[in-house]
Each structure stands twice: as C-alpha cells, then as structure tokens.
Amino acid sequence: MTHCRNQIAQIVVTAAEMRAIENRLFAAGMPVAALMEKVAGLLARRMIDQWEALGLAPAKIGVLVGPGHNGGDALVIARELYLQGYSVVVTQPLAKLKELTEAHAQYGKSLGIPWVSLEELLDSCKILIDGLFGFGLERSISGELAEQIDRINQSQILICSIDLPSGIHTDTGQVLGCAIRADYTFCLGLWKAACFQDSAVEYLGTVEWIDFGIPFADIDAILGQSSRCYRITKERAIAGLPLPRPLLSHKYKAGHLLLVCGSEEYAGSAILAGLGARASGVGMLSIAVPHRLKPLLVAQLPEALIIPCPETETGAIAELPDTLNYQKYQAIACGPGITRSAEPIIPTLLNLPIPAILDADGLNILASLGMSQLNQRSAPTILTPHTGEFKRLFPNIDPNIDRIKAVREASQQTGAIVLLKGARTAIGSPTGTVYLNPESTPALARGGSGDVLTGLLGGLVAQLPQAPEMATQTATWWHAQAGILAAQQRTALGVDAFHLTEYLSQIPLR
Numbered sequence: 001m002t003h004c005r006n007q008i009a010q011i012v013v014t015a016a017e018m019r020a021i022e023n024r025l026f027a028a029g030m031p032v033a034a035l036m037e038k039v040a041g042l043l044a045r046r047m048i049d050q051w052e053a054l055g056l057a058p059a060k061i062g063v064l065v066g067p068g069h070n071g072g073d074a075l076v077i078a079r080e081l082y083l084q085g086y087s088v089v090v091t092q093p094l095a096k097l098k099e100l101t102e103a104h105a106q107y108g109k110s111l112g113i114p115w116v117s118l119e120e121l122l123d124s125c126k127i128l129i130d131g132l133f134g135f136g137l138e139r140s141i142s143g144e145l146a147e148q149i150d151r152i153n154q155s156q157i158l159i160c161s162i163d164l165p166s167g168i169h170t171d172t173g174q175v176l177g178c179a180i181r182a183d184y185t186f187c188l189g190l191w192k193a194a195c196f197q198d199s200a201v202e203y204l205g206t207v208e209w210i211d212f213g214i215p216f217a218d219i220d221a222i223l224g225q226s227s228r229c230y231r232i233t234k235e236r237a238i239a240g241l242p243l244p245r246p247l248l249s250h251k252y253k254a255g256h257l258l259l260v261c262g263s264e265e266y267a268g269s270a271i272l273a274g275l276g277a278r279a280s281g282v283g284m285l286s287i288a289v290p291h292r293l294k295p296l297l298v299a300q301l302p303e304a305l306i307i308p309c310p311e312t313e314t315g316a317i318a319e320l321p322d323t324l325n326y327q328k329y330q331a332i333a334c335g336p337g338i339t340r341s342a343e344p345i346i347p348t349l350l351n352l353p354i355p356a357i358l359d360a361d362g363l364n365i366l367a368s369l370g371m372s373q374l375n376q377r378s379a380p381t382i383l384t385p386h387t388g389e390f391k392r393l394f395p396n397i398d399p400n401i402d403r404i405k406a407v408r409e410a411s412q413q414t415g416a417i418v419l420l421k422g423a424r425t426a427i428g429s430p431t432g433t434v435y436l437n438p439e440s441t442p443a444l445a446r447g448g449s450g451d452v453l454t455g456l457l458g459g460l461v462a463q464l465p466q467a468p469e470m471a472t473q474t475a476t477w478w479h480a481q482a483g484i485l486a487a488q489q490r491t492a493l494g495v496d497a498f499h500l501t502e503y504l505s506q507i508p509l510r
C-alpha cells in the first residue's frame with residue numbers, strides 16, 4: 001500500500017460523512033453506475049479469493065438484494081459471478097428498488113439468473129451475499145423482513161455482508177430491530193464507525209476493508225481537521241515509539257515512571273502493573289506500595305525501586321512518603337489494587353504537574369471526590385475506565401449506546417484523555433479526536449488484564465511525556481496484539497494476565 005492509502009486506511013467515518021464524500025465524487029463527474037461497477041468488481045474478486053481459501057468454491061451462491069445501492073452492488077456481483085459460470089440465485093424481499101438497482105435487477109433477470117424465495121435460497125446455497133442494507137439504513141427493521149433475517153441467522157449458511165451486516169447502524173453499531181450475523185464484512189471505501197463499536201462485534205464477523213480509491217482530497221474536504229476518528233493501525237501505533245534507542249541514551253533519559261498500586265487485598269495488581277511497565281522499555285521504574293508489600297515486589301521486579309508507604313489498618317496506602325521527590329518522574333500511574341481506602345493520595349497526585357494515569361480504584365475515588373479534582377491539572381491526565389467505571393465517572397453519558405460519542409464527550413468535559421476499555425477500546429482526546437482499536441480478543445476478559453495495560457501505558461507515557469495521545473494508542477494496540485498472539489499460541493483460555501506480560505515483548509514493533 002502507498003503512504004497515501006495507508007493514511008486512508010486509518011480514517012473512520014459516519015454515514016453522513018460517507019454520504020458527503022461520495023456526493024463530492026459524483027458532483028465532480030464520477031458516474032454513480034461506474035463507481036458501482038468498480039466497487040462490485042473489487043468485491044467479487046475478494047469474495048472469490050476468500051471462498052477458495054475456505055475450500056468453498058465452486059458452490060451455489062445466494063444473493064440477498066435490498067432496495068438501495070447496497071442491493072445494486074449485490075446485483076452486480078451476482079451478474080459477474082453468474083457470467084463466470086457460478087450457480088447464482090437472487091432473493092429480493094422488498095419489491096421497490098432504487099432506479100439503478102432496478103436496472104441491474106432487470107438485466108440480471110434477462111440473463112436468466114433465477115429469482116427465488118428465501119426458503120429456496122437457504123435450502124440450496126452454501127454462501128449468502130448480504131446486500132440488503134448498507135449505510136443507507138434509516139429505520140428499524142421489523143415484521144416479515146425481521147423474520148427473514150432471523151431465518152438467515154438460524155441457518156448454517158456462510159454470510160458475506162457488503163459494507164455492513166444489514167440491520168447494523170453505521171455510526172453506533174446498534175442493531176436496528178434485527179441484523180444479519182455475518183461471517184465476513186467487506187467495508188467499502190472508508191472504515192465505518194460501526195466496525196469499532198462493541199454492540200456490533202457479534203454481527204461483523206471478520207472485517208476487511210475494500211479500498212476503491214477515494215481521493216484523499218475529497219476525504220479531507222469533508223472531514224476538515226477536528227473531530228476526526230482514527231483506526232489504530234500498526235503503523236500508527238508504532239510511529240511514536242522511541243526506537244531505535246539513541247546510542248548515548250541512559251536510564252534517566254528513557255523515562256522514569258512512578259507506579260502507585262497494590263494493597264494487602266490486591267497485592268497481585270501491583271505485580272501485574274509492574275510487569276506491564278517493565279515491558280514498555282521504561283528507563284526507571286519506581287513502585288509505591290503499602291509497606292508490607294515491599295519484599296514481594298522486590299522479589300518479583302528486582303530492577304524496580306520499591307517505595308514502601310505508610311499503611312491504613314487494612315493494608316492500603318494511607319499516604320505517600322513526605323520524602324518523595326516528584327520532580328524525578330515523567331509520569332505517574334495510579335490505581336491498580338489500591339482499594340478505596342487510598343482516597344487521600346488521589347488529590348495529592350492530581351496536584352502534581354506531571355502526566356497522570358488513573359485506573360481502577362483511582363477512578364472510583366475520583367468519581368466520589370468529583371471531577372472538579374481535574375480542573376486544576378496543568379499536565380495531561382489519562383483515565384482508563386471499563387464500562388462500569390465510566391458510568392460512575394460520567395453518570396450523564398451512556399457508554400452503551402455509542403462508545404465513540406461517549407468518549408468524545410467525556411474527554412471534552414474533563415480535558416482528560418479517556419480510554420474506554422472493552423472488546424473494541426475507544427480513546428477520546430480533548431480536541432474531539434477519537435482513536436479506535438480495531439482488533440482484540442475476548443481472551444483478555446480476565447481479572448488483571450487491565451492492570452497490565454496501566455503499567456504498560458504508564459511506562460510509555462514516561463518515555464513520551466509530550467505525546468500522551470500517541471502513548472495511549474500505542475499501549476492499547478500493543479496490549480491487544482499481545483492478547484491475540486498469546487491466544488493463538490495458548491488458546492483463548494491461556495491468556496492470564498501474568499502470561500500476557502510475557503507476550504508483550506514478543507510483539508514486533510517495526
């Protein structure tokens with residue numbers, strides 16, 4: 001891929017943005033029908049390759065045709081497959097078609113492609129091409145059409161969706177009434193936001209981008225500079241890493257992270273966060289823990305400086321030692337395992353002019369103290385909530401409807417970078433830009449995975465204190481990639497947080 005296409009592969013759009021970009025192409029003279037031919041030609045070739053890889057070709061192919069241009073794309077694919085000698089049948093649940101789609105339907109019928117009922121299609125085909133709705137879906141699907149989608153989902157047929165699984169909202173990823181559960185989704189032209197929303201994850205299957213050559217200038221003209229949404233590609237994730245290391249570097253030039261973590265109750269959190277930080281390559285690592293945890297941490301992380309802190313009765317950090325010289329640190333990461341008893345340390349840390357990451361009970365304490373705690377911050381703040389913590393921090397923002405909108409609002413409200421953890425982690429920045437992690441694994445859904453992320457992120461921020469947004473993207477991508485690699489080698493049941501830390505150093509960063 002060229003540099004320009006690589007850049008376009010990072011862009012994520014809404015339906016309205018996609019519509020406006022397409023309209024620019026059409027206004028400039030690109031014929032709609034010519035674009036449809038081009039797109040469907042690319043799609044047909046890619047689908048055939050995919051079926052061959054699965055050992056499914058040649059098989060009978062069913063094509064589900066909707067009223068709009070998604071249906072038009074499907075009909076062009078049906079025609080091309082038919083002309084290449086594939087056995088193809090079409091089912092068209094809605095009678096009324098857009099003009100161009102209708103023209104393709106007429107031509108397809110004239111060639112002799114059979115129009116059949118859904119039952120006949122499901123009985124005779126191994127593959128279904130879903131061209132029912134794309135980014136033009138406006139209303140909720142109900143009635144007979146919803147029943148037909150249910151029947152498709154209950155069958156064993158392999159489903160390849162054009163642009164989006166029909167029924168999925170392009171922006172929020174919500175199911176509009178009901179939706180096709182695809183095995184493969186081929187997203188056209190630009191990545192749509194739904195591909196990164198947790199609510200769509202179970203419907204998308206394997207997602208692939210079909211680049212049909214939208215000029216960068218048209219994208220730029222519509223999207224402008226702010227409120228953009230980016231997909232965290234590998235290229236993007238590793239761009240800011242301090243690699244190669246300067247030959248004359250020394251430990252104090254490679255960042256010094258202060259981790260504040262652990263308690264009698266959650267001692268392991270401190271170890272996991274420490275191991276995450278270790279994997280980041282940070283030059284110096286200091287770990288503040290309740291006094292009684294010092295021997296444990298020294299044994300697990302011999303390279304770290306362990307700072308024993310005065311304790312509460314329950315073995316949580318009561319306060320940070322008076323002797324601590326905060327000027328030494330380029331970043332502070334606080335929260336894993338501290339328990340809510342560590343409340344007094346949070347205002348102290350937030351008063352420091354040092355980039356700060358808050359996680360776990362650090363976030364819960366912030367929620368109970370109030371978000372005004374962040375008002376006086378002069379250095380960047382990064383909050384890393386999962387959905388439950390997010391709700392506590394931002395009771396007025398629902399993270400379950402549209403996670404992209406939710407992190408954008410949360411970040412703009414607080415001035416903090418907000419990393420909302422989930423199947424598809426979303427990161428909001430105060431400028432309105434959102435970064436989306438494109439792939440991960442449910443193997444990470446285990447206690448301790450988040451502690452590892454906090455340590456890794458802290459270590460990266462300490463190395464890149466001027467680029468906290470970059471560090472946040474890198475940490476998110478790196479953590480997920482380690483989970484994916486670990487799951488490949490150890491199965492999805494083998495990705496405990498401790499082993500995850502070992503896989504971090506196996507991810508190629510070039």
Ligand SMILES: NC(=O)C1=CN([C@@H]2O[C@H](COP(=O)(O)OP(=O)(O)OC[C@H]3O[C@@H](n4cnc5c(N)ncnc54)[C@H](O)[C@@H]3O)[C@@H](O)[C@H]2O)[C@@H](O)CC1
Nearest residue numbers: 036067068069070133134135136137138139140141163188
């Ligand atoms: N211009 C082109 O030739 C291109 C077409 N593309 C394809 O075109 C699609 C967008 O096409 P459209 O804008 O026509 O939109 P869609 O094909 O997604 O669907 C819109 C049609 O469905 C109807 N509709 C919406 N919700 C409905 C509901 N709940 N029940 C029944 N009918 C409903 C609308 O009235 C409209 O007729 C993309 O997803 C993509 O597949 C582009 O990707 C590439 C360029």
Ligand SMILES: Nc1ncnc2c1ncn2[C@@H]1O[C@H](COP(=O)(O)OP(=O)(O)O)[C@@H](O)[C@H]1O
Nearest residue numbers: 421422423440441442444445447448449450451
């Ligand atoms: N279903 C999932 N798919 C992908 N990643 C997941 C999934 N569930 C959780 N994760 C990831 O695992 C981590 C869990 O973090 P968190 O909820 O803070 O757990 P803990 O506090 O126990 O460490 C996050 O990085 C999150 O994105």
Ligand SMILES: [K+]
Nearest residue numbers: 133162164166
């Ligand atoms: K579709």
